[in-house]
Amino acid sequence: MANTPQAKKRIRRNEKRETINMNRKSRIRSFIKKVETAVEAGDKKAAADALQAAQPELYRGVAKGVVHKNTAARKFSRLTKRVAAL
Incomplete structure (x- = not known):
């Protein structure tokens, strides 16, 4: 368990970041x-x-650091190929 004020603050901060990042990932998935x-x-x-x-x-x-650069490039490339094949 967190004992120091810094550790407690870090836990609070991490929880906030987690929800923000999850929302970002969800938004990206929706667009895809x-x-x-x-x-x-x-x-x-x-x-x-x-x-x-x-x-x-x-x-x-x-x-924002939610998705790796190569992952985004790969996803976009594959989607582009699929759209072009129509």
């Missing part, structure tokens, strides 16, 4: 899901629009 559903429906226009909306969200996650 929109692209995937549009691709599965075969709607190229909607998929392209969703992809354009998902890109800044993915890279914002990278900037």
